[in-house]
Amino acid sequence: MAHAYTPGLRVAEKVKIQKSRVLPLPGEILVKRGDKVKAETVVAKTELPGKVFPVNVAGRLSIPPGDVPKYMLKKEGNAVEKDEIIAESKSFLAWLRASCFSPIKGTIESISTVTGQVLLREPPQPLEVKAYIDGEVVEVMEGEGVVVETVVTFIQGIFGIGGETVGPLEVAVDSPDAVLTPERIKGAHKGKVLVGGSLVRKEALDKAIKMGVKGIVVGGIFDEDLKELLGYDLGVAITGSENIGLTLVVTEGFSQISMVKRTFELLQGHAGMKASINGATQIRAGVLRPEVIISLPGGAPPGAEEVPVEGGMEVGDMVRIIREPHFGRIGRVKGLPVKPQTIETETSVRVVEVKFTDDSSVIIPRANVELIKL
Amino acid sequence: MVHDPKELKVILATDCGSTTTKAILIEKKGEEYRQTYRGEAPTTVEAPFEDVTRGVLNAFTELEELSGRKILEGERILTPAQDNTGVDIYVSTSSAGGGLQMMVAGAVKTMSAESAQRAALGAGAIVTSIIASNDQRLPHERIELIRQNRPDMILLSGGTDGGTVTHVVELAEYIAAANPKARLGTTFKLPVVYAGNRNAREKIHQTLEDRTVLHITDNIRPTLETENLLPARQKIQELFLEHVMAHAPGYKKLMTWTSTPIMPTPAAVGAIVEDAAKRHNINIIGVDIGGATTDVFSVFDGNFTRTVSANLGLSYSVSNVLAEAGVENIMRWIPFDIAEADLRNRIKNKMIRPTTIPQLLEELKIEQAIAREALRLAFEQHKSLAVGLKGVQKVRDISELFLVREEETLVNMLTLDLLIGSGGVLSHAPRRSQAMMMLIDAFQPKGLTRIAVDSIFMMPHLGVLSSVHPEAAQEVFEKDCLVPLGPCISVVNEGRPGEACLEVKITRPGGKEIKDSIPFGELWLYPLSTQEEADIEVSPTRQFDLGKGKGESIKKKVQGGVVGLVIDSRGRPLRLPGDRAKRMELLMRWARALDAYPR
Incomplete structure (x- = not known):
């Protein structure tokens, strides 16, 4: 039997995961190995260098760049206050003196004799990295970050926008095929992660942002709404840094597509629990998919190990059809013919026979299905 | 692995594209090398x-x-080849690793900064930001932008050789102050390529050496009137391999399996195209449209130019084709009604699930419509960058700077002999006539042009093989790789649909004559197989031009192809009617003329 590699999104009820929490610059680690942490716990911190402001001293004082150091009242590394004089031209007559003031509070970074510029830097900005998930610190990378491990319910989305956020999970629709309409979004949803069904439109997203909803997990979205939401046409799927007011995790794709029943039930079953979600998606190198992580209470029970992912698709496996026709339908692999078959486009491709719950079956190119690992 | 080329009997080659990994077997059958299997x-x-x-x-x-x-024993490649086991050599190309994101900085926005942009684009980068001393930003805004951007690399230019150093050193000071971090990995220092005023090198070095990995190349604008992009392009591509491709997961392991260094896919395709042009002394344009990128190669009068449009492709970058071309430009090629919202969703679904393929004919037509636009945009980019002798020193009048007109580029469609299409959408088009139509619509050849496709997308494999065994690569290229689609004769000026345009006389093998009058605005196909030659005489009426002047005929012996001889009287530039119904009717008529789709 031929194996076919088909990437699949993970939907796991109970799985042990590890999350690296790494600082963008070296800094200080605030926890130690074995510590129990909450998603909100600050595990590491650092200081981002402050913003830099150049001052054209040579120009202001009408002197050659090479002479700038002679006119400086402050040296490299010196602290300065906002509006403090940092350089001054020399004259016996005070009213003939020209002065350069510091536009910021900070330090003198550098003095250039080529350009006559003085660079001033604001004080560093503190930056904290939180644990993002409830769990235990299992590794400390000194100065860089930590690894947090825990047992969770883990759901991978297909596309998302916005970064990490944490909030209690609330299901806002009755079924996986329901649309998350503006009417379903209430004031009480402030600070929560809402679960929608098959679709969320722009009006509902706007209302959710207005109500202070932290995140939305939903089956489908329309591209025209995404364009309006972002204010531009997303060209390449590299997301996560958007600042639209909430984090969005799409589980199925673009269009109205019912959320996979299993995914919906898992989310429904964990309503009220803390969910850590991240919309960051990167489909090119360094592949990243959005995620919903629900930390399970009680630590790691025996047997909750990471299940190694098998390489092949085999008869009996559950698959989702990911392109027209039958886009979004779920079925089981009935057959994997070795010989390529000719499809409507007249292309000869390797196919998979997929059987649906109503016993009907269809032939689909193998490239157009993805495994659903449970 | 077997290293003596003469001993090579079985060659295994792969191309790891951003979407699909293609493996081929090349075997020595008797005295000739042939491509035998593909997975x-x-x-x-x-x-x-x-x-x-x-x-x-x-x-x-x-x-x-x-x-x-x-071939495999577990995860080990069996070597050498014995009977029906093992291979003698394994070679590979790779374009996995995604795009190259660059920031460019230049002293003057419309001069060195624009040259830097051309150099970066030509090297295959997505230019995320352009910084210039006169870009209207406040200095601290520039510094903040550099810091926030997190590119893979920065190209810094500015100043002519011997000119003022102040502006470019100022830009370097901003970069140093921003202390930018590389997109991939927090431990790497960001590579910066300096290609500006030669006299500023020492100052640039002092300013940037501590905070970046500085590489210095020739000035891209040594004088105001000259542009020298090649050294900077080459340096960028070299660093791209070191800093971006090497981060593709598993890439390091793959390097231990191959017998020769893994070649970047565009470099391999370029090697084969350049070699073919030299061997036959012809002008060639080659295009390779992939999932993430579209590469265009041209050889005109011996000058080789390669451009990589890192953001135009049919899977990972498909949504960017939509963003750059605009939805109307894609919809103009679709011969049926489709709502814009539906089209947008389908394109985004392809972006997020890049390995899917069209199963329905309708989906295939949409994909081929997008391909036309990706090819058109990539070719436009290529034409604007294919300037000067091997990219070096194109003298321009100062008043005409950057108004790159067609006659200024090296690409002259009237002297183009062969147009080669490669990449899944072209090589795997279910009917070859679909590939021919896509290439004609996107590139709009003029006069007489031969068109071919890479049969099963093996130009990358042969390009890397040519570094080990050029004879085997050439043999397979000619016998198994290139599929001649046929010649295309195109009207090069504009007219009114239905106007008397061409008189065609074709004398087929055996003396049989065909005579036709073709009005303006049509596509006609004459069967002429790859093995057949025919004498053709195509005479335009006095207001039409086939590239030799108005009313001047083309009289030639031409060889056929798997599609046949195509006469394109639609004129250049090819204009589609604004009216939706009329346009769809025309598209269907042209497709029927070439028997492009099942009825």
């Missing part, structure tokens, strides 16, 4: 594997199934 699998940079070698192994497994040859 493919989705490229596995995606979760759950995140290891490019899994896709390679899957492609090998398919190859084993189809060929009956045992």
Whole structure:
């Protein structure tokens, strides 16, 4: 039997995961190995260098760049206050003196004799990295970050926008095929992660942002709404840094597509629990998919190990059809013919026979299905 | 592995594309090398594997199934070849790793900064930001932008050789102050390529050496009137391999399997195209449209130019084709009604699930419509960058700077002999006539042009093989790789649809004559197989031009192809009616003329 590699999104009820929490610059680690942490716990911190402001001293004082150091009242590394004089031209007559003031509070970074510029830097900005998930610190990378491990319910989305956020999970629709309409979004949803069904439109997203909803997990979205939401046409799927007011995790794709029943039930079953979600998606190198992580209470029970992912698709496996026709339908692999078959486009491709719950079956190119690992 | 070329009997080659990993077997049959089997699998940079070698192994497994040859023992490639087991050599190309994101900085926005942009684009980068001393930003805004951007690389230019150093050193000071971090990995220092005023090198070095990995190349604008992009392009591409491709998951492991260094896919395709042009002394344009990028190669009068449009492709970058071309430009090629919202969703779904293929005819037509626009945009980019002798020193009048007109580029469609299409959408088009139509619509050849496709997308494999065994690569290229689609004769000026345009006389082998009058605005196909030659005489009426002047005929012996001889009287530039119904009717008529789709 031929194996076919088909990437699949993970939907796991109970799985042990590890999350690296790494600082963008070296800094200080605030926890130690074995510590129990909450998603909100600050595990590491650092200081981002402050913003830099150049001052054209040579120009202001009408002197050659090479002479700038002679006119400086402050040296490299010196602290300065906002509006403090940092350089001054020399004259016996005070009213003939020209002065350069510091536009910021900070330090003198550098003095250039080529350009006559003085660079001033604001004080560093503190930056904290939180644990993002409830769990235990299992590794400390000194100065860089930590690894947090825990047992969770883990759901991978297909596309998302916005970064990490944490909030209690609330299901806002009755079924996986329901649309998350503006009417379903209430004031009480402030600070929560809402679960929608098959679709969320722009009006509902706007209302959710207005109500202070932290995140939305939903089956489908329309591209025209995404364009309006972002204010531009997303060209390449590299997301996560958007600042639209909430984090969005799409589980199925673009269009109205019912959320996979299993995914919906898992989310429904964990309503009220803390969910850590991240919309960051990167489909090119360094592949990243959005995620919903629900930390399970009680630590790691025996047997909750990471299940190694098998390489092949085999008869009996559950698959989702990911392109027209039958886009979004779920079925089981009935057959994997070795010989390529000719499809409507007249292309000869390797196919998979997929059987649906109503016993009907269809032939689909193998490239157009993805495994659903449970 | 066997290293003496003469000893090579069985060659295994892969191309790890951003979407699909393609493996081929080349075997020595008697005295000739032929490509025998092909297997493919989705490229596995995606979760759950995140290891490019899994896709390679899957492609090998398919190859084993189809060929009956045992290639693998577990995850080890069996060598040397014996009977029906093992291979003598394994070579590979790779374009996995995604795009190259660059920031460019130049002293003057419309001069050195624009030259830097051309150099970066030509090297295959997505230019994320352009910084210039006169870009209207406040200095601290520039510094903040550099810091926030997190590119893979910065190209810094500015000042002519011997000119003022102040502006470019100022830009360097901003870069140093921003202390930018590389997009991939927090431990790497950001590579900066300096290609500005020669006299500023020492100051630039002092300013940037501590905070970046500085590389210095020749000035891209040594004088105001000259532009020298090649050294900077080459340096960028070199650093791209070191800093970006090497981060593709599993890439390091793959390097230990191959017998020769892994070649970037565009470089391999370029090698084969350049070689073919030299061997036959012809002008060639080659295009390779992939999932993430579209590469265009041209050789005109011996001058080779390669451009990589890192953001135009049919899977990962498909949504960017929509963003750059605009939805109307894509919809103009679709011969049926489709709502804009539906089209947008389908394109985004392809972006997020890049390995899917069209199963319905309607989906195929949409994909081919997008391909036309991706090819058109990539070609436009190529024309604007293909300037000067091998990209070096194109003298321009100062008043005409950057108004790149067609006659200024090296690309002259009237002297183009051969147009080669490659990449899944062209090589795997279910009917070859679909590939021919896509190439004609996107490139709009003028006069007489031969058109071919890479049969099963093996130009990358042959390009890398040519570094080991050029004769074998050439033999397979001519016998198995290139599929001649046929010649295309095109009207080069504009007219009114239905106007008397061409008189065609074709004398087929055996003396049989065909005579036709073709009005303006049509596509006509005459059967003429690859093995057949015909004498043709195409005479335009006095207001029409086939590239030799109005009313001047083309009289020539031409060889056929798998599609046949195409006469394109639609004029240049090709204009489609604004009216939706009329346009769709025309598109269907042209498709029927070439028998492009099942009825």
